[in-house]
Amino acid sequence: MLRSLGRRSLIAPLRSFSSVRQPSYDAVIIGAGVIGTSIATELSRHGWRTLNVDKLSGVGLGSTSYSSGILRMTYSVLDSVKFAWEGYHYWQSWEDHIGVEDEKGLAQLRSCGQVIIRSAESEAFITKTLACFDKLGLPYEMWDNAELQRRLGFDLTSYAPPRRIDDDSFGEPNGREVDGAVYFPTAGYISDPQLACHNLQTAALATGRAEFAFGQSVVEVTREAGRASGVRLADGTVISAGVVVNAAGPHSSAINALAFPDPAENDMRIATRPMRQEVSYVPSPPEIDWSDGGAGMVVTDPDTGVYWRPEVGGKILCGTVEPPCDASFHRYPEDPESVYPGGAESSLTEQWTNQVYRAALRMPTLPLPDSANTQGVVACYDVSDDWTPIYDGSALPGYYMAIGTSGNQFKNCGVAGRLMRELITAREARRAAFAAHLALERVPGCGTIDTAAFSRLRTSHSSANNVMG
Numbered sequence: 189m190l191r192s193l194g195r196r197s198l199i200a201p202l203r204s205f206s207s208v209r210q211p212s213y214d215a216v217i218i219g220a221g222v223i224g225t226s227i228a229t230e231l232s233r234h235g236w237r238t239l240n241v242d243k244l245s246g247v248g249l250g251s252t253s254y255s256s257g258i259l260r261m262t263y264s265v266l267d268s269v270k271f272a273w274e275g276y277h278y279w280q281s282w283e284d285h286i287g288v289e290d291e292k293g294l295a296q297l298r299s300c301g302q303v304i305i306r307s308a309e310s311e312a313f314i315t316k317t318l319a320c321f322d323k324l325g326l327p328y329e330m331w332d333n334a335e336l337q338r339r340l341g342f343d344l345t346s347y348a349p350p351r352r353i354d355d356d357s358f359g360e361p362n363g364r365e366v367d368g369a370v371y372f373p374t375a376g377y378i379s380d381p382q383l384a385c386h387n388l389q390t391a392a393l394a395t396g397r398a399e400f401a402f403g404q405s406v407v408e409v410t411r412e413a414g415r416a417s418g419v420r421l422a423d424g425t426v427i428s429a430g431v432v433v434n435a436a437g438p439h440s441s442a443i444n445a446l447a448f449p450d451p452a453e454n455d456m457r458i459a460t461r462p463m464r465q466e467v468s469y470v471p472s473p474p475e476i477d478w479s480d481g482g483a484g485m486v487v488t489d490p491d492t493g494v495y496w497r498p499e500v501g502g503k504i505l506c507g508t509v510e511p512p513c514d515a516s517f518h519r520y521p522e523d524p525e526s527v528y529p530g531g532a533e534s535s536l537t538e539q540w541t542n543q544v545y546r547a548a549l550r551m552p553t554l555p556l557p558d559s560a561n562t563q564g565v566v567a568c569y570d571v572s573d574d575w576t577p578i579y580d581g582s583a584l585p586g587y588y589m590a591i592g593t594s595g596n597q598f599k600n601c602g603v604a605g606r607l608m609r610e611l612i613t614a615r616e617a618r619r620a621a622f623a624a625h626l627a628l629e630r631v632p633g634c635g636t637i638d639t640a641a642f643s644r645l646r647t648s649h650s651s652a653n654n655v656m657g
């Protein structure tokens with residue numbers, strides 16, 4: 189029987205507005221995932237009265253709670269590398285960033301480093317990401333095969349291109365070895381993404397200006413005098429607000445459809461859509477210590493088409509880097525809720541099995557659970573056309589978007605919150621000057637981020653076209 193780890197539960201009291209005729213806020217944020225909650229933290233610290241509305245029963249119960257929580261700087265777009273570099277420094281000083289005590293404790297950064305296995309499959313991505321790293325002076329090391337084997341005990345056979353396990357050639361060596369790896373010391377993971385989200389909520393609530401309403405669905409983005417003026421909830425309550433922010437994760441395109449009943453008014457050049465994903469949990473191989481805090485690392489192996497990292501409980505967590513052979517696994521459900529417990533697409537499938545068997549090519553002693561003991565999660569990414577997020581305003585004054593997080597923006601929640609706060613406050617004050625650049629505060633050596641990189645109006649980036657971004 190296939191088993192899915194259900195939503196990690198964090199039950200918060202439901203808040204109803206039925207007794208309030210028309211509450212009013214400076215900003216209403218649709219979604220209380222890690223992105224929407226971080227925006228609330230930033231805006232409320234800035235003096236704004238914010239309300240996050242979420243249809244679930246607490247913070248971080250949507251796609252955030254299923255996140256692999258990997259923190260890496262390796263992207264193929266320069267501003268994405270800068271953004272992740274700045275984002276990582278939020279995790280390094282998370283306690284300071286949160287600034288208040290959370291009775292549930294603080295999310296812990298596990299700083300274990302990342303390796304990307306080198307072979308023909310990864311060369312294009314590595315060339316692009318190293319060009320960015322060189323430009324910014326960020327650290328990395330080249331490992332030869334001996335070092336790769338010494339550190340991680342991997343089988344060095346090259347199997348590229350990645351194949352499905354029902355392909356007769358699955359697991360057949362291509363006659364070459366991999367060409368070592370690139371090691372990135374500044375990388376790691378957060379094993380409890382939902383706790384990180386709770387930390388952000390606690391920080392927001394501590395300002396006394398942030399509120400959260402759970403168990404409430406937004407069904408309309410209201411307008412007044414040509415601006416977004418608030419939202420209507422499923423129970424009919426209207427909440428008015430100076431600005432409305434779409435931070436609805438995999439539901440982002442559905443919320444955009446509410447904001448633009450006439451799609452012709454929406455000038456976005458980059459679209460977003462939900463994409464179903466599976467993540468596998470398996471016992472770790474015996475050769476090296478993959479326990480939390482052990483010698484294991486974040487491993488990206490385009491040669492076999494998977495990534496993995498240490499997971500608490502002596503396991504490894506394994507996901508896909510979407511090799512072309514998996515195209516038929518890739519589903520874009522109309523309703524993202526269909527992948528969550530009880531939904532029609534919520535069971536683990538052969539995607540789980542393919543991921544695990546591919547990881548076993550690199551780690552032949554990986555214990556493979558039988559089909560009665562599979563563990564994993566099913567969730568949705570909110571994928572943009574170029575796997576790069578949209579952090580921007582819109583054609584509707586007062587309506588903003590922090591969407592298209594493409595399976596790779598958990599790591600950036602801190603800096604994304606700040607970017608959205610600066611963007612919203614500047615635009616609302618008609619300070620266009622901000623619009624072009626966000627100064628990197630935590631890593632000043634890297635200069636500024638060109639916010640056009642995350643614009644809804646950009647031309648698609650030439651990215652990896654997968655979760656690597």
Ligand SMILES: Cc1cc2nc3c(=O)[nH]c(=O)nc-3n(C[C@H](O)[C@H](O)[C@H](O)COP(=O)(O)OP(=O)(O)OC[C@H]3O[C@@H](n4cnc5c(N)ncnc54)[C@H](O)[C@@H]3O)c2cc1C
Pocket residue numbers: 218219220221222223224225241242243244248249250251252253254255256257258259404405406407435436437438439465466467567568569590591593594595596597598599600
């Ligand atoms: C399987 C998986 C693995 C990932 N791994 C990584 C990783 O290793 N590293 C990394 O950096 N990123 C990773 N990500 C991506 C990262 O987790 C997401 O980018 C991030 O969590 C998105 O947060 P969010 O707040 O935008 O969305 P969500 O957490 O999905 O929050 C959106 C919220 O909006 C609410 N909502 C939607 N519609 C409505 C409505 N109409 N009314 C009220 N509420 C509504 C939902 O209930 C939900 O709670 C992964 C994602 C997944 C799914």
